[in-house]
Amino acid sequence: MKFYFLFITCLLFSAVTFAQDEETFVKGKVINSANGAPLENVNIVNLTQVVGTSTSQEGQFELRAQANDTLHFSYLGFKSIKVRVTNDWIKFGESTIELTELALALEEVVVHQFKLTGHLKVDINQIPINTNYRYSISGLPSTGYEAGNHKNGVTKVLGAIFNPADFLHRMFGKQPNEMRKLKKMKQDDEIRNILANRFDREMLMALLQVEKVNLDEIVRQCNYSKGFIREANDLQILDAISECYEEYKVLSRSRKSGRL
Structure with missing residues (x-):
């Protein structure tokens, strides 16, 4: 009886360990919130695991992540956002991420004038x-x-x-x-x-x-x-x-x- 108990315990322990070691990924698509157009080359970094990727021409991406990891999305001219990974996202597949466009602002440029003497x-x-x-x-x-x-x-x-x-x-x-x-x-x-x-x-x-x-x-x-x-x-x-x-x-x- 003890043998069967130890055998079952080992099986359960191995299953839990395997589940913890198994890598999980999230998939998604990043679009412009104003018109729904896909955004290419959006920078995506998993701040928790410190791994990154970029979106394809169709705005698609896939990145290693686990539940409760935080993903950082950034793109030139758009407001950056952080998104928390959920179990449902991992389990049910692709999610659509919308980025909001920012107004462009030019920094003031200071030009220093030099008076030349000819010498x-x-x-x-x-x-x-x-x-x-x-x-x-x-x-x-x-x-x-x-x-x-x-x-x-x-x-x-x-x-x-x-x-x-x-x-x-x-x-x-x-x-x-x-x-x-x-x-x-x-x-x-x-x-x-x-x-x-x-x-x-x-x-x-x-x-x-x-x-x-x-x-x-x-x-x-x-x-x-x-x-x-x-x-x-x-x-x-x-x-x-x-x-x-x-x-x-x-x-x-x-x-x-x-x-x-």
Whole structure:
């Protein structure tokens, strides 16, 4: 009798384990809420599992997800939304997601006028020069830090290592899940492709649960220039944050062991 009881228990345990390990997917179609037209290349990221995809020409998509996962939908010119995955969605198939179009707004462009004198040496001094330098440190895997002034570049580099990384630790130290998401983002080719074509930081903010001002501050504290922060795509920002934090961990371990 005991044998049959143990046998049934093992079968039930195996069935539960198999059900937990089995991957589930959601399918759907993304359309323009104004006219029902399908939207191609909508960026979709599962914020819970940190996997992503994009819609086809017909607006169709399929993405790995489980019940209660949160999906983030974003598309240029449309309001981004978050959608919670339900058991019914997984069980019964395709769902239609509607995105609402946004009004386009142009940022003010400031043009600086230079009065030329005709004298080359004088005119050259009027033109601002971008003096961003990057420095690498032996023994660290990074391509280096960016500094705004060549004369005090080394000082800035050392400050960038010991101070901004502490800022990063304060930002993420109490949120280990966000750091795990950061690593997953770097490993997912689909997400990297999406981020390489984005400049709005929206997906990074959604994945890391930080405001844009804090995201910019993290990169600035890592001693990247204003020009880099302004012009970098989202993938470059992701890599900058990741490299800075990884280097902090290397130096933090060295300091604890007394080597620095």
